[in-house]
Amino acid sequence: MQVAIVKYNAGNSTSVAHALRRLGIEPVLTDDADTLRNADKIIFPGQGEAASAMRYLRQRGLDTLLAGLTQPFLGICLGLQLMCTHTEEGDTPCLNLVPVQVRRFPPGDKVPHMGWNTLDSVSGPLFEGIPAGTYFYFVHSYYAERNAAHTTAQCTYQVPFSAALHRDNFHAVQFHPEKSSEAGERLLHNFLRL
Amino acid sequence: MLTKRIIPCLDIRDGRTVKGVNFVNIRDAGDPVELAAQYAQQGADELVFLDITATVEGRETFVELVARIAAVLNIPFTVGGGISTVEQVSRLLQAGADKVSINSAAVKNPQLIDDIAANFGSQALVVAIDTRTLPDGKAHVHTHGGRTATALETVAWAQECARRGAGEILLTSMDADGTQNGFALDITRQVADAVPIPVIASGGGGTAEHFARVFAQGRADAGLAASIFHFGTLPVPALKAQLRETYQIPVR
Incomplete structure (x- = not known):
């Protein structure tokens, strides 16, 4: 694969590459159009600032x-936020x-939302074998709003937000599966089986 | 619910752990990679590796070690010790560390905080502050392993670090460090209340009650310790069970 x-x-x-290797997959890191179009699976990680990332992509x-990609696609963290319509960042x-819109966490509690938090609800094939209440590792200062049609996992930190989103072949998670111990490995394993 | 994090810290010299570690199933107690995996399995929430090597060769060994740890570890980890340039940070993050921790170099050159945050994001930057109460009754920042007092007051410095782009503060009380008599609650609380970013409390943690108090009264977001985990006095699973059951502190 x-x-x-x-x-x-x-x-x-x-x-992310290390996490895939632990699952027996040697990934290719690329921005080449043909390589991306021909891959079986796409992972879109992200860390940093949204505006400069979008400028670079454009x-x-x-x-x-x-x-335009049609194969299973997984955005992670900032990757999820960049897959949305607009971010306040x-x-x-x-x-x-x-x-879906991406908003800044309100002032009040500590920002970033950093550490291990539980998922309030989960649905869909990405979460097979991963029940609600499972802990994942989060680090983010902005959050994707909930959407009845596209939110596949919800988490709460000050406000309830989308911990995972899905539309067609596009999947995205706000947490870091590559840093979320066995639960994260299970999620990546589920994604690779899509 | 967001949980309080429990963070074992390992001191590394020339690519090996400095203190022996009392794990039952360990083949090589000096191998940081094996220890890291063991801690992850025990339910540690993150790990910190502090390089106390003084030599250039040792520093190279540390970068190689970070790469080997990153290959096996499935929880986040921070590396620190002697980091003073953006270039060093870049190498350590590229090797697979999730965060770097800077200490004396930030005091000497606060712009380093801005530069690291701008290049790699605040989420990758922990500023470590060693604090001790001086005869003037105020908590002051200390550098060089806590040996050198500075004129900087701890709370004001923590606020400046946050303003410049630190993602977290790792606050070590030199008054409490090594005593296992409990974390320094007052200064931890003052810093935690003064900054909008998470605070990791360090120094003095010896019992589950100490951790419970620094989370509840000290308002820390995470607790870091070394010896109690390494020597098996208070293993991570036992600490977490007590926090959860006896003190109703949310832990993973």
């Missing part, structure tokens, strides 16, 4: 390329692969 990790300026690919035409229009 060919698993491609999208190479761009905000991809923290090392941990300048290289990766925005339209990613939107830098007032940035995003890829609009899932019709």
Whole structure:
């Protein structure tokens, strides 16, 4: 199986690549259009700032390329936020692969939301064998709003938000499965079986 | 619910753990990779590796070690010790560390905090602060392993670190460190209340009650310790069970 990790300026690919290797997959890190189109699975990690990441993707035409992909696609952390319609971070229009808005956590509790939190609810094939109440590792200052049609997992930190989103072949998780112990490994395993 | 994090810290010299570790199933107590995996399995929430090597060769060994740890560890880990440039940070993050921790270098050159946050994001930056109460009655920042007092007051410095882009504060009380008599609750609470970012309490943790108090009264988001985990005095699973059952503290 060919698993491609999208190479761009905000991809923290090392941990994801290690997690895939622990599952017996040697991923390829690439921004090449043909390699991405021909891969069996796409992983779109992300860490950093949304506006500069979107600018980078647009300048290289990766925005339209990613939107046109049809194989199973998994966005992680900032990857999830970039797949939404718009983020308050830098007032940035995003890829609009899932019709959801990304907002800044309200001041009050500590931001970023950092550490292990439980999922309130889960659904869909990505969460097979992963019950509600399972802990995942989160680090983020912005969150995707909930959407009745597209939210497949919910988490709560100050406000309830989308811990996972899904539309067609596009899947996304706000937490870091590559850093979430056995539960994260199970989720990646589930994704690789889609 | 977001849980309080329990973080074992391992001191590394020339790629090996400095203190012996009392794990039952360990083949090589000096191998940080094996220990890291064992801690992850025990339910540690994160790990910190502190490089106390003084030599250039030792530093190279540490980068190689970070890469080997990243290959096996499925929980987040922070590395620190002697980091003073953006280039060093870049190498350690590329090797697979999730976060770096800086300490004396940030005091000497606060711009380093801005530069690391701008290049890699605040989530990758922990600023470690060693604090001790001076005869003036105020908590002051100390550098060089806590040996050198500075004029900086701890709370004000923590606020400046947060303003410049630190993602977390690792606060070690030199008054409490090594005593196992409990964390320094007052200064932890003052810092935690003063900054909008998470605070990891360190120094003095000896019992589950100490952790419970630093979470409840000290308002820390995480607790870090070394010896009690290494020597098996209070293993991570036992600590978490007590926190959960006796003190109703949410832990994973």
